[in-house]
Amino acid sequence: MRAGALGRGGLPLRAGLLLLIPPLLLALQLLVGLQLPRAHRASSTGADGEEEEEGAIAFSVISIEPERSSRHRGTAGRGPELEEEEEEQEEEDVERPEGARGYEDENEMPLRKVGPRRLEVQSWAADEPSFTSELSRIITYITRPQVNCSRVLSPGDAQASQVPGAALPWLLCAEDWLLPAAHAPCVAYSFSMDGGDADFLKTVLGLGCEVHRFDPSNSNASGGHLGNSLASNRGDGGVVSQHKMWLEWRVPRKRKPKTRSTLGSVSQTLAAIMEALGHHTVHFLYADLLSAEWRVFQNWIELGTLWSIHHLVAKVHLQWAGFEVGGTNEEIVRYWFSVLDGLRASGFQLVHISPGEGRSVLKQTVPNAHSSYTLSWVNMRR
Template sequence: MCTCECVCVCVCERGRECKHGKGALPAGVCCWGCVCSCAWCVCAYTSTWSSPGGGGHTSVSPLRQAVTTATRRRRVSEDAGHTSPPEAHAAGPWCCPQQRPNRMGPRWRIGLQPWASQNHRLEEEAKRFLQYIITPQLQCGSVWESEHWSVCEDDRFSLSQRITSKHCRVYSLGLGADERLVERALVRRGCEAHCFDPSIPEPHLQDSERLWVHRLSVDWRDPNPAIPAQRHHGNTKKLATILNNFGHQEVDILKVDMESAEWKILENLILEGVLSSVGQLLLEVHLHWAGFEVSGEEPDVVRYWFSLLKEVELAHFSLFHSWSDPDKPRLFLHKNLWNASSVYRLGWVNTRWK
């Protein structure tokens, strides 16, 4: 008597391996069983691949054909990505889980621009940044101004026609109550305006026929649903969430004056692709400190600011307006650099908004 393990391995179309016939047998019976099992496997695969539609290839062994075909089918299923073959569902989710459609998801971080110089000095980063924000990239044939905010009404873009037809929509993001002079002026010209003020008592107030104030604060993240919101603080939501809740697909003018929260909000708009739904971006930037939740050494902060504005340009926006507030302190990250003001108002137009 001897101990022998006789194993027959069959490759199924699902790409799995099934092992059968394991046991202790006499030597003669063991050898005879192995021969019979192998002969049965060869006959089974030969009969399968000699049938119509089996391929009819005689130069390659049937077993190799079976393995190759199963492998190809598995690769095709993985490459397709959209649906799994019917047998995958029969085999269970542990075998071939159905994959979701291949869609472009949100970006997780912006791409930083190269350093202004090899030594990474603050002065060089500040010089490049300031030169960028004071140099218009586009001349508008017609400009409307109010309170040093500018709107491009060039005939190359559709804003003037939308104002005339009263299909213009304005979103105004700000902190604290103000007189909303710019928004009221745009309403008088034919726009509807939505302002966001977390301090008002009601969820929504209609200030005039085409001006609404909402008890919301625009943030770069949505609130944690596990943490109850304090009523007197209102709600904070991302702009993409607000647009979806209001059912608004486009915003002709987005005015942002967020008192140093503009950098993280702008980053969120870039990462979530919201800028493609905006016709013009009116942005006030504050340079006396890094801004809310912006960290790093001073040269890193300025490089981050510059990279954000370059991302706006990559989204097909061109700078057409820049105004330096002469009444603000001459501070750039707590220093007097290049005699720069700590506050600038910028105007960007989406050149594809036609």
């Protein structure tokens, strides 16, 4: 009797134990799941709100962009005590349009033949700073042509000829591969205030170039002021377009978009002038900048504008330091040489040298040097 009772009562007890097992297993599973690392969960929600697939790899994105404060300052790329401020370079990073990229696509890089670069100040010519050594180096450099041209264009002549024996103020190398193709567009700029570019204008007009002359003192310039439409003053058919404008070497702090029709002041960088006129290339450029050439050349080197110039005729002045150039005499002459070497590094080689009058260099009488030189270059890397 007792055995039968235990047998009948044991069935409900075992059934109750069986019913408790599933809840215990579920509770155990939840407890273990809460302790698992988040990266090992079966699924997670992505940044776009969609559930990622099971087993997706969790990762972090680490930025390797250098901090702005880590920019190298005080490098050898600065001229002697130049008044250029470091923040002018940093202004290039401000006012970037929303969504603009902070990098350059690799496929787009070849389109910029020469990118922005700092002017590299050369080491001293001697073991220690020496005005004599620095002057000797730069005079040696600017009195030795680097290119021998079998055919040249002489001042006032648009027909190529052999190199004449007589001394001339400038020459243009007229090798076929260095001149614009026949019937191809040709653009020429002249920056001069003393009328010394008359023969240059005659030569480039004879070549059929679109010619633009810039002179801030010229009351006959288009419209009589800078606010005139540059784009409407395209030269053609022997006409010289006059502009009351001069070259600037300072990059604007805030770059405002410029229209193709106007510019905002009487002084503009060459890059801004070319943009306003719609030119990508200047085949012939004449410049007598009255001692501003050193800073203007530095601007062209650092912005990569030199790539757009094919032939350059320019007068360099040695009688005083130049606009916004300072330092000891040794530092100034070394800076001049660094600028000329920057032209060479950009592909420009000397074709012709013509010394000017005077024997004064930085207000010192120097028998073996002249106060100015007119130098003719050709771009061999275009």
